[in-house]
Every structure is written in C-alpha cells, then in structure tokens.
Amino acid sequence: MSNDNGVLVKVNNVEKVFRRGSEEIHVLTGLSLEVPSGDFLALMGPSGSGKSTLLNLIGGLDRPTAGSVSIGGERIDQMGDRALAAWRARHVGLVFQFYNLLPVLTAERNVELPLLLTHLSKADRRKHVEAALNVVGLSHRTKHYPRTLSGGEQQRVGIARAIVTDPTILLCDEPTGDLDRKSGDEILSLLQALNREHGKTIVMVTHDPHASGRAKRTVYLDKGRLSSMKPE
Amino acid sequence: MTSPINWISQILCVTAFNLRTLPARKGAAASAAIGIAGVVAVFVGVLSIAEGFRKAMTASGSPDTAIVLRSGSNTEMTSGFSRDETRLIADAPGLARSADGALASAELFVIINLPKRFTGTDANVPLRGLDWTAFDVRKDLKIAQGRRFERGRNEIVVGAGAAREFAGLDIGKKVRVGRNDWEVVGVFTSSGGIAESEIWADATVLQSAYQRGASWQSVYARLTSAEAFQEFKDSLTTNPQLNVKVVRQTDYYAEQSTQMTRLIQTLGYAIAALMGLGAVFGALNTMYSAVSARTREIATLRALGFGAGPVVFSLLIESLALALAGGVAGAAAAYFAFDGFSAATMNWQSFSQVAFAFTVTPRLLIQAIICSMVIGLIGGLFPAIRAARLPISAGLREV
Ligand SMILES: Nc1ncnc2c1ncn2[C@@H]1O[C@H](COP(=O)(O)OP(=O)(O)OP(=O)(O)O)[C@@H](O)[C@H]1O
Ligand SMILES: [Mg+2]
Numbered sequence: 001m002s003n004d005n006g007v008l009v010k011v012n013n014v015e016k017v018f019r020r021g022s023e024e025i026h027v028l029t030g031l032s033l034e035v036p037s038g039d040f041l042a043l044m045g046p047s048g049s050g051k052s053t054l055l056n057l058i059g060g061l062d063r064p065t066a067g068s069v070s071i072g073g074e075r076i077d078q079m080g081d082r083a084l085a086a087w088r089a090r091h092v093g094l095v096f097q098f099y100n101l102l103p104v105l106t107a108e109r110n111v112e113l114p115l116l117l118t119h120l121s122k123a124d125r126r127k128h129v130e131a132a133l134n135v136v137g138l139s140h141r142t143k144h145y146p147r148t149l150s151g152g153e154q155q156r157v158g159i160a161r162a163i164v165t166d167p168t169i170l171l172c173d174e175p176t177g178d179l180d181r182k183s184g185d186e187i188l189s190l191l192q193a194l195n196r197e198h199g200k201t202i203v204m205v206t207h208d209p210h211a212s213g214r215a216k217r218t219v220y221l222d223k224g225r226l227s228s229m230k231p232e
Numbered sequence: 233m234t235s236p237i238n239w240i241s242q243i244l245c246v247t248a249f250n251l252r253t254l255p256a257r258k259g260a261a262a263s264a265a266i267g268i269a270g271v272v273a274v275f276v277g278v279l280s281i282a283e284g285f286r287k288a289m290t291a292s293g294s295p296d297t298a299i300v301l302r303s304g305s306n307t308e309m310t311s312g313f314s315r316d317e318t319r320l321i322a323d324a325p326g327l328a329r330s331a332d333g334a335l336a337s338a339e340l341f342v343i344i345n346l347p348k349r350f351t352g353t354d355a356n357v358p359l360r361g362l363d364w365t366a367f368d369v370r371k372d373l374k375i376a377q378g379r380r381f382e383r384g385r386n387e388i389v390v391g392a393g394a395a396r397e398f399a400g401l402d403i404g405k406k407v408r409v410g411r412n413d414w415e416v417v418g419v420f421t422s423s424g425g426i427a428e429s430e431i432w433a434d435a436t437v438l439q440s441a442y443q444r445g446a447s448w449q450s451v452y453a454r455l456t457s458a459e460a461f462q463e464f465k466d467s468l469t470t471n472p473q474l475n476v477k478v479v480r481q482t483d484y485y486a487e488q489s490t491q492m493t494r495l496i497q498t499l500g501y502a503i504a505a506l507m508g509l510g511a512v513f514g515a516l517n518t519m520y521s522a523v524s525a526r527t528r529e530i531a532t533l534r535a536l537g538f539g540a541g542p543v544v545f546s547l548l549i550e551s552l553a554l555a556l557a558g559g560v561a562g563a564a565a566a567y568f569a570f571d572g573f574s575a576a577t578m579n580w581q582s583f584s585q586v587a588f589a590f591t592v593t594p595r596l597l598i599q600a601i602i603c604s605m606v607i608g609l610i611g612g613l614f615p616a617i618r619a620a621r622l623p624i625s626a627g628l629r630e631v
Contacts, residue, residue, distance in 0.1 A: 053625070061535055062625040082539060089537025096628070100532040104252035116245050117238065117537045161536075 008169060008201050009035035009058055014067030016053050027053050028064070029224030035169075040195040040202045042212035044230075045221035051205040052173055054221065058203060059092045059171045060084045072168060089117040093162030095172035099154040101146040101161075108133065108142040111160045118165065132160040135198075136190060152183030159190060163200070170194065172204040176211050188214045242542035243549070246533060250526075250550045257522060264518035265558035267511040268607050272562030272600045274507055277570050278500030279599075280590040282493045288393075288588035289426050289489030293482035294371050295458040296328075300451040300468065303477040307488070308341060308450045315446045320474055321453070326464035328454045330368055335454035337366040340435060342442055344409050346398040357394055358430045359409065361438030362452075369454045370422060378403045378418030383434050386441075389418035391428035393588075401431070412441050424589065426485060452481075508607055515611025519551050523615040530619050531627025540620040547616035548609065555608020556601070563600045567592045 016028040027050040035041055035058075043051050056062040057069050060076045069077045071091065079087060101110045108129050115125045133139050136156040146154050155175060162170055172191065176184035192214050194200040204215060212218045222231045254261055300321050301311040313321075318338035327334045339362040345354040364380065367373055381387035388407070395401045406413045414433065422428050439445060455464055465478040479487075523530070530543055571592040 052629075056625045056628075059535075061628070062623060085534065085537050085539050088535065094535055096532070098631070100528060100535075100628075102249055102529055102532070104249060104256075113533075114536050116241065119238075 006036045006038075007034050008037040008039075008072055009033065009203070010068075010070040011054070011058065012068045012070070014054075014057060014064040014069065016050065016057065016062075017065045026224060028057075030067070031221075031225055032067075033219070033226055035201065035203060037201055038195070038199055040192070040214075040216040041204065042215035042218040043203060043205045043221060044207065044209075044212055044218055047207075049221045050224065051221055055171050055173055055203060055205055058169070059094060060088050086117075089114060089165070091168040093165065093167035093170045095155070095158050095162045095170065095175045097174040097177040099146070099151075099158040099178075101154060101157055103146050106143050106145055107138065107149065107157045107160075110146070110157055111164050113161060114165045128164050129160075132164040133157075135163065135194075136160045150183070151179050152186055155179060155183070155187050156190065159187070159194075163194065163198075168201070170200050170202045172202065174205055174207065176206065176208060181210075184208070184211065239539065239542060242538055243545045246538060246542050246546035247549050249529075249533075250522075250546050251553070253522075253526065254550075257518075257525070260518045260521060261554055264511075264514045264611070265554050265561070267514035268555050268558030268604050269562030269565065271504060271507040271511045271607065272559050272604050273566040273569070275500065275504035275603055276563055276566035276592055276596055276600045277590070278503055279497060279596050280566070280570050280592045281588075282496035282500060283593050283596060284588040284591035285496060286486075286489050286493045287591050288424060288429075289485045289493075290482060293425070293480075293485040295480055295482050296455045296460070297369065297371070297481040298453045298455060298461060298464060299479050299481055299484050300453060301449075301477045301479070303475050305477070308339075311449045313338065313448045313451065315448075317474060317476075318448055318451055320471065321451045321468060321476070324453075324464055324467045324471075326455050326460035326467070328456045330365075332365065332368075335365060335369050337362050337369045337452045338435065338448040338450075339366065339452060340438065340444060340447065340449045341430075342438065344431075346400070346407070348397060349399045352399070355398075357398060359388070359438065360430050360432050361435035362432060363435055366432070366452065369452045370427060371454070372423045372425070373427065374421050376419050376421045378416075381417055381432065381434050384437060385434065386412055386414050386437055387417045388414045388431050388433045389420050390416055390431045392419055392421045393424075393428035394431055395419050397429075410441060426488075504603065508603065511607050512610050515551060515555065515607055516614060518554070519547065519612050519615040520618075522550070523547065523619045527619070527622065527627050527630040531622070531624050531630070534624050535628060544616040544620045547619060548612045551612025551616075552605060552608040555604045555611070559601045559604025559608075562604065563597045566600070567597065 011031065011033040014028055014031045018025040018027060031054065043054065045051050053062070057064055058071070063077050068075060076084060076087060111129045111132055112125055115128055120128065133142055136159050138153060138156050138160065141149060141153060146157070149157065175191070176187050179187060188211055191202055191204065195202050206212050219226050219228055220230055301308065302313065305311040322334045322336040327336055329335060339360055341358050341360040343356045344359045346357050347353065348355050367380065375389065376392060378389070381389055390401045400407055401416055403416050403419065406415050453464065455461055461480055468474055468476050468478055534540060534543065570590040573590040
C-alpha cells in the first residue's frame with residue numbers, strides 16, 4: 001500500500017474551513033504531513049486546535065476545503081461519497097475516545113460490524129472476529145454487551161473492531177482519554193504491540209504526554225499548522 | 233465499489249440494529265403508533281358510516297323492480313298520479329303477475345313526527361300508504377312479527393329499523409298521528425334496506441286521514457326480469473296519456489344516497505386528514521428523537537463504511553413498521569368497535585330517518601392501512617434524510 005519512498009499518508013497544503021452560520025472557522029491553514037508506512041505517530045495540541053479534524057481528513061471521514069490527501073498513493077479527497085465509504089471500510093481502522101460501540105450488540109457482533117461490508121462468509125467472519133478478540137485479550141468476553149464491560153475492556157473491543165479487517169492504517173482519537181492510568185497503559189501497550197509486531201501504521205491523537213511517549217514520534221498542532229516542537 | 237447485494241444487506245443490518253433499539257424507546261414508539269392507530273380508527277369509523285348508509289340505501293333495491301314517478305320529479309315527495317294514471321301504468325308490458333293481477337303497487341307517503349326511543353326528541357319518519365300488492369312487489373320483504381295491516385283499518389306495520397329507533401312502535405301499541413290512532417300490528421324486515429326505516433299503512437285509509445283523495449305519488453313495479461325494464465320503460469314514456477319517469481329501484485336508491493354518502497365521506501376524509509396531520513407530527517417527533525438519540529451510532533456506522541442510503545432506508549423501514557403496527561391495530565379496533573353497530577340518521581334527500589349499520593368493508597381497511605403507511609413514510613422521511621445528510625465528523629462529535 002505504500003508508494004516508492006515508504007510514505008503511506010501524504011497530506012499536502014491542506015486547508016479546512018468550517019462554516020457556522022455566517023461565521024467561518026479556519027481550523028487548518030496550509031498544513032502538510034507525511035506519515036511513513038509502519039509509523040506510530042502521536043498528534044498533540046491544545047483543545048480545539050484541529051487534531052480530530054486532521055484525523056478525519058486522513059481517515060476519509062471529511063474532505064479538505066483545499067489541498068490534497070493521499071493514502072497509499074490514492075487521492076481520497078477527490079472520491080465520491082460511496083467510493084469513500086467503501087474505501088474506509090477497506091483501509092481504515094478507527095478507535096474512538098468513547099469507544100462508539102453499538103449498545104444493542106454483543107462484543108463479538110460489534111467486532112463483526114466492519115466485516116458485514118465485505119464478502120466474507122459467516123464462518124470466515126467468525127474466524128476473523130475470534131482472532132481480533134484474541135489479539136486484544138478478550139476471548140473470554142465475546143458474548144458480553146458493552147454496558148457489562150469496563151471502559152478498558154470496551155476500548156479493547158473498539159480496537160478489535162478497528163483491526164478485524166486488517167486495515168492499512170489505524171486512526172485513534174484520544175483512545176485513552178476516557179480511561180484510568182492502568183487501563184490506559186494496557187491500551188497503549190496493545191497499540192504499541194500492533195505497531196511493532198503486526199506492522200500497523202498508527203496515528204494517535206492524544207492530550208497525554210505519557211501516551212505520546214509510547215509513540216515513535218510526536219507532532220504538535222497549533223494555529224492550523226504542525227511543528228515537531230512543543231509550542232510554548 | 234459496493235455491489236447492490238451489499239447495499240441491500242447493509243439495509244438489513246442497519247434495520248436490524250434500529251429495531252433492536254426499539255425496546256429502549258418503547259414509550260415514544262408506542263405513542264406514535266397509538267396516534268396513528270387513533271387516526272385509522274376514526275377514519276374507518278366515519279367511513280363505515282358512509283358505507284353502511286349506502287348499503288342500507290341500495291340493499292333493498294332490486295334490478296327487476298322499477299319505480300315510476302311523475303316526470304320532472306326526482307323523489308316521491310314531488311311526484312303525483314291520479315287513479316287513471318296508476319291503472320295505465322299497471323297495464324304496461326313487462327310487469328310480473330300474481331294470482332291477484334299485475335305486480336304494480338301504487339303508493340303515497342307522508343312524513344310524520346315520532347319521538348326517538350333513546351333521546352325522546354322528535355324525528356321524521358315516512359308513513360307509506362300502499363296496498364297488499366306492495367308486499368309481493370318488494371322481493372325480500374318479510375313480516376318478522378305479527379301480521380299485515382287489515383285493509384280499511386287504522387293499522388300499521390313498522391320496519392324493523394323504525395321499530396328500533398322510535399318509541400312506541402311495539403306490537404299492540406297505538407300511535408297517535410294527527411287526529412287518528414294507529415295500532416301497530418306487525419314488524420317487517422327487508423334485508424336491512426331502506427324500507428325498514430318506514431311505517432306502512434293501507435293507502436285508502438291514509439288518503440282519507442290526510443285528505444289526499446284518490447291520489448298517489450309513485451308506482452312500484454315488479455318486472456318479469458331485469459331485462460324487461462327497457463320494454464316497460466319505453467312503453468310508459470312513449471304513452472301520450474302519461475307523463476312519467478321510470479327508474480330502476482337500484483338506481484333510484486343509489487341516487488338518493490349519493491349526497492348523504494358524499495357528505496359523510498367528505499367529513500370522514502376531513503377528520504382523518506386533520507388527525508392524520510397530528511399523527512404525522514407524532515411520527516416525525518418519534519423518528520426525529522430516534523435519530524437524534526442515535527446520531528453518534530449512525531455516524532459511527534457510516535464512519536465504518538456503511539452507506540448513507542442504507543441508513544435512510546432502514547430508518548424509513550422502521551418508521552413504516554411502526555405505522556403499520558399502529559394502522560393494523562387501529563383498523564382492527566375500528567372493525568370490532570364499529571362493524572354492525574346500528575344507527576339511524578336523517579337522509580336529507582328524502583327528509584326522513586334511515587336506519588343503517590356501520591359497515592367496515594375490506595376496501596376500507598386497505599385504505600386505512602395505506603393511510604397509516606403514508607403517515608409513516610412522511611414521518612420517517614425527513615428525520616432519515618437529516619440523519620444521512622449530517623456530516624460524519626459532526627455526528628461523531630455528538631455525545
Ligand atoms: N463539523 C464541524 N462544524 C463546525 N465546526 C467544527 C466542526 N468540527 C470541528 N469544528 C471546529 O473546529 C475546531 C477544531 O475542532 P477539532 O474537533 O478538530 O479540535 P480538537 O483539536 O480535536 O479538539 P479536542 O482536543 O477538544 O478534541 C473547533 O473550533 C471546532 O469547534
Ligand atoms: Mg478532538
């Protein structure tokens with residue numbers, strides 16, 4: 001999936017403007033970013049600086065106002081809605097701060113969700129779900145509903161759902177933001193293992209220096225731009 | 233690219249999730265369904281009145297029976313014949329015969345006032361004067377209790393509907409009308425037809441009681457067959473000694489019921505439309521809150537790669553399912569509550585009370601279900617479109 005020089009994500013001179021009524025909010029102003037394949041990148045910055053916005057652009061959940069976003073050499077900013085949805089299903093694994101599990105589905109059904117968009121048989125889907133739950137260490141909780149699981153366990157179900165399709169890139173928006181230190185550490189170790197042992201490329205938004213310390217490198221977002229130095 | 237099969241299976245998945253969330257929202261869902269059930273019940277209820285009224289007006293009509301009126305009159309009220317004219321009519325070809333002669337019954341009627349059994353208020357009833365031939369001219373007429381009136385006596389037989397609606401119309405009782413007392417000697421039925429709303433007496437007695445002399449208003453004629461109608465009609469309308477109008481009984485009653493049926497139907501549709509509007513808002517409200525409660529879930533599904541189309545469709549299906557449940561419940565309730573319920577009302581065209589039974593027809597039930605589905609469709613469409621148009625990134629920000 002990576003092109004010649006190993007760059008997986010190429011965000012080039014991107015602008016993002018939100019309109020709220022007559023007001024225009026310039027969130028990203030000419031931002032560029034390259035993420036090599038196999039990277040584990042932490043994205044930090046003050047609240048409201050546009051971290052989630054950038055992550056959404058990389059994951060094809062939103063389109064830039066100007067500039068381009070290429071993943072594995074594909075221009076995703078120019079895809080139509082249906083093509084983009086299909087692209088997300090194939091290439092992106094998403095992990096959310098509040099897990100975003102469907103409360104009416106058991107852990108294994110939640111993990112199975114993205115596989116419903118593939119042409120896998122029921123038996124194959126079950127195999128993939130088992131494997132993913134095994135990776136996150138939740139093989140014993142497969143029939144549990146989200147509300148009966150702890151926050152850390154729910155986030156592990158979330159990660160299993162994100163990796164079950166073997167996506168090109170994992171995008172995590174404050175994955176430990178809602179967890180205590182111990183559960184957060186377990187999640188970070190899990191992400192680290194996914195990066196090291198399974199070669200997953202990960203971009204993780206976080207507020208927590210402790211979390212960013214687990215990544216291979218950290219970039220800071222402030223006033224619409226990136227820098228590799230923590231701003232004053 | 234997504235294939236169509238995939239699209240349909242997405243709809244099924246998302247619909248299944250939506251329906252699973254129903255138990256958590258059963259209050260709102262039930263109130264929307266009950267609102268729709270109410271609309272449907274009222275819709276069916278009012279229109280079953282129209283159906284029942286029309287049925288009562290046409291039930292007694294038979295295609296091989298003709299009614300002869302003075303030309304230019306649309307109802308018996310404005311018609312009039314002399315004895316000679318009624319004789320000429322009774323001589324026409326195409327008439328069925330019995331041992332007593334041609335089955336042509338010269339009749340007159342007056343409108344009298346009687347108190348209603350349940351309210352005590354006066355209402356109009358037709359008192360029809362006729363000869364015994366009338367019992368043979370009307371095919372399905374049966375004396376259910378008692379006997380026929382004796383010729384030349386102040387006796388009446390009452391239709392079953394009139395007996396039900398009006399006070400004092402019990403066998404053996406005397407009813408005072410004008411300066412005369414009339415004794416009730418029998419009750420007749422005519423398969424629920426309009427005749428059941430009438431009171432019958434001997435024509436000659438009625439003529440003298442009301443100083444009508446030897447005049448009649450209409451001739452009811454039983455034909456040898458339905459096909460004999462044209463011959464009968466032609467011979468009368470071409471007879472230079474007569475100036476008449478000949479209508480089939482079925483057409484006559486249908487004509488008489490049109491205004492009333494239309495009035496009730498218009499009323500029914502208007503009430504249903506008003507209530508329907510309310511139910512649309514109920515459904516809209518339910519679906520909007522269903523959608524907003526699940527904004528983040530829907531955004532999550534779409535973030536994972538589920539399409540906006542399947543989301544819209546599944547929400548519509550959910551709304552339609554709710555509406556269908558309400559519609560079926562309402563239609564069933566209306567059927568059990570109203571079908572066969574008897575009532576009487578004024579027929580403005582004949583200025584008299586018509587007894588009838590609410591009639592819930594299959595067609596009415598189907599209309600009602602369609603009406604509930606339309607409510608469900610409108611109620612679900614806008615929330616579904618809103619859910620699909622909300623940007624995913626905005627949906628994910630909802631907590
Ligand atoms: N869909 C939207 N419509 C309007 N404004 C938006 C939208 N999404 C984000 N914004 C605005 O863009 C700015 C950046 O939002 P974003 O969520 O990317 O910040 P963030 O860095 O992730 O903040 P946090 O650390 O609080 O999550 C904020 O001012 C936010 O209000
Ligand atoms: Mg954020």
